[in-house]
Amino acid sequence: MGGWAAARRMPRPSLRWISLRLRLMLVFALVALAAAVSASGIAYWLNRDAVLTRTQDAALEDFRKSLQDNTGSLPLSPTCPELQEAADRMAATSQKYEVLLIGKVKGGGSCAAPSDRDLFTLATVPKTLVTAVNRERKVTESNPYPYHLYWQRITLNGKPYLVGGAKVIGGGPTGYLLKSLENERADLNSLAWSLGIATGLALIGSALLAQAAASTVLRPVQRLGDAARRLGEGKLDTRLRVSGTDELADLSRTFNRTAESLQKRVEDLSSREAASRRFVADMSHELRTPLTAITAVTEVLEDEADSLDPMIAPAVQLVVSETRRLNDLVENLMEVTRFDAGTARLVLDDVDVADQITACIDARAWLDAVELDAERGTMARLDPRRLDVILANLIGNALKHGGSPVRVSVRADDQQVVIAVRDHGPGIPEDVLPHVFDRFYKASASRPRSEGSGLGLSIALENAHIHGGEITAANSPDGGAVFTLTLPRDASGIEPGSGDGAGGGDRAEGDAQ
Template sequence: MTEPQAEPGGWSAARRAVQSRLRFTSLRLRLVVVFGLVALTAAVSASGIAYWLNREAVLTRAQDAVLRDFEQEMQNRASSLPVHPTQDELQHTAGQMANSSQRFSVLLLATDEHGNTVVGNSDLDTFTLQDVPASLQKAVNKQQPVSANNKDAYHLYWQRIVDGGKPYLVGGAKVIGGGPTGYMLKSLEPEAKDLNSLAWSLGIATGLALIGSALLAQAAATTVLKPVHRLGIAARRLGEGQLDTRLRVSGTDELADLSRTFNRAAESLEKKVADMSSREEASRRFVADMSHELRTPLTAITAVTEVLEEELDAETGSVDPMIEPAVRLVVSETRRLNDLVENLMEVTRFDAGTARLVQDDVDIADQITACIDARAWLDAVELDAERGIMALLDPRRLDVILANLIGNALKHGGSPVRVSVREESEELVIEVQDRGPGIPEEVLPHVFDRFYKASASRPRSEGSGLGLSIALENAHIHGGDITAANSPEGGAVFTLRLPRHTAPLIAEEEGDRDAHRNGDGDRNGDGNGNGTEGNAR
């Protein structure tokens, strides 16, 4: 068992960098963002509550001290003034009241004996009646009804204001029983500075909490994502076919349980794949052995059928007319069985990975002409190909591809079949188009499947359903492909795309090469170049 420690060696540095960036911008980033948002919300909430509580406490304490002092001064000094004081008396008393421990500005209002309003100001003209809000003046001068719950007709009122961007506390009261009305003005700027300092401190604390939460989230993400990262590497290795990949399990948490589950799944998958591979190998070996074993009796039977066929074609007429249909059926079915065996052997070579290319520089137009001429299709095929288009290909396998495509078009679409060749960059494109009804849409995805036949009611058609599949495999081994479609003008179009310069592959072993040349013949034909093996439409 292997423990994944690093990225697979085949990965480029750029790909690793992209994946690392994607990993960071996914779960890791979300963890950091969530931690940060939670920490920010908690810190802002705590700081906001702390600031609000401290603000109320500071302001309440300051204003209570000022209002108590002002109320005491009103009782001790303002109430001792005569009912109709003079300007000097009011001015002197206001100055005395302002010298209290809280050091606030005082404004006293009264009427003299002539009914004129007189004003006493501790700070000359810096604190006037215009500085007192109208709502506060109205509340101070409003006489309240005296009752059991309200023993005084006048009360002390206060209000916080902002003047010139600075906070102030304004209070007012009226002397009960006749006398002046007094107002005070106290600056709250020292308290505001203290609160600003507190706000800055709380803001810094919030920022530090946010940074700490980000670092904590990074550490937590690393702890959590490291096993997940290992699991991702192991899963990729498993997907690449390294079925012995396992994870090292430590701990009893959910991630450890996930690793155990992965290991069990990988072990089960390895066993199933090994079992399937052994069964598939046995199946391939069975088909290959069966095909080889059938070739010996088929060779003898073929020789006999060839003799019978010669007797049928002889002018002497030595074959009894009553058994002639049976003889022709035996000849036809023997040829069909021989082709099936050869196709099965070719399929086993592809499945086993032993099929190789024997390449040569060929003129495509000459190659197609030779394929058509060998099968006597010259009158049924229209060729549109310029001579001189060269390509490095395996001539025998190209012949197999062309024989299947053209023969399939003739059998299912009818003549004339048009074969065109063109060059696209470093690619060779060969199109085979017929004039038939086309391929049903439900059949198109399956035309290259092995043993697939469009009509289930005709399981014993002339072909085995292997021809187009073998043609596709031969295209793949060249590094090319074949596609099937319906032409807008009618009929089916098979498009073969091959690279003009296929990378050289290991040549077939001598024994296989000799067997191909001497015994295999046309893999998808009838053995003598007069037919093709195709998937029925």
């Protein structure tokens, strides 16, 4: 299950790499966009200012000269046709602007002479411009003229225009010009489109550059991530090819040094662990021969206990009990070494779970202390010997530390069998619960020499795991501890092969509670 879950999580790192690539490309694109927009905006405004300034300066200068030339020859009080003729002459220049002349005429009154009555009248001129043009300034050294030329940009019917005006000094008429800026706007729009296209091309170019940069930068990082995952999967010989002298190359060298150090450390620990397992296995095997002889002697002494001196009988009984305890410990150690070495195998058979539990209880004379709630006919394909070891340890642990009556209940569905073993004792302290299946763990330091070896519950858990099952420990709300064993109905898919079937002792062991 763990391997499958790890495999299912593997795509996540690639998603992170894609996200990092996109973020890098986005940063490049934003920087390029900001730079392109800033450059385009500055270029547009500089060109706009230059184009408009050049156009309006040319028009205003031409208007100023034309106003002087065409109104200088007019009488002091011209007629309205004379003003109109002057306005037409002024509008006929190459600058192509319309002219409006306003002045006092013979006979009193004033006359407005526009070169285009439909387009340009006095109402077209902004009032602020009219006021500025007609305002007389004080003549000083710094201001030699009482009247000046003023201009303003306006919009008529959605089109841009330049309006300028000046008053002829010496009582002459006041002249206004109206020049269209439509051509300049078209040129500026064309420039804006060109700058927009250039900005888009710059954005595309930055994306391509970001893609190349991302590939260059992220490819080594991705290789480093792949190597780290392989290292995490246990492939300790994983190394990276190092080239260059940049930061990524230095990171790769650091990874290689770390992997090499880790490999040496793991190999050292593995060799020590293997030596330790061999020592325990060899010691257990070596102890079996003298233990066999000692066991035979203790059985004879036990049979003759009634005829022994009363002063010697307690010592003989102590030797008998300690010999059995030592024999159980050796058997359990041999079973633990099989699990650690991975040589433990299942010998599967079709088992009636209720009959198996009954046989386990009957073989240990626990019938009066155990209540069984199980329907006969609940079949499962399991290893009966290992199931007996599990049940013996769980029920024996409950009797030893929880007290009778111990209740064993069985529930099953199409997929699994659940066996709950509950006692009526004080329960398991909360700080002990996480450690009940630890090897040699004993909840009370005041009883380091209990009858159990401290391996029973650990062996029971290993036997459950080899079936593809699990054991959990908890406290019942009504008091007492509850050990729940969950096994598959068919363990064939978990362990298809069969082994020697050798295992640990079948006595109830465990000092968890």
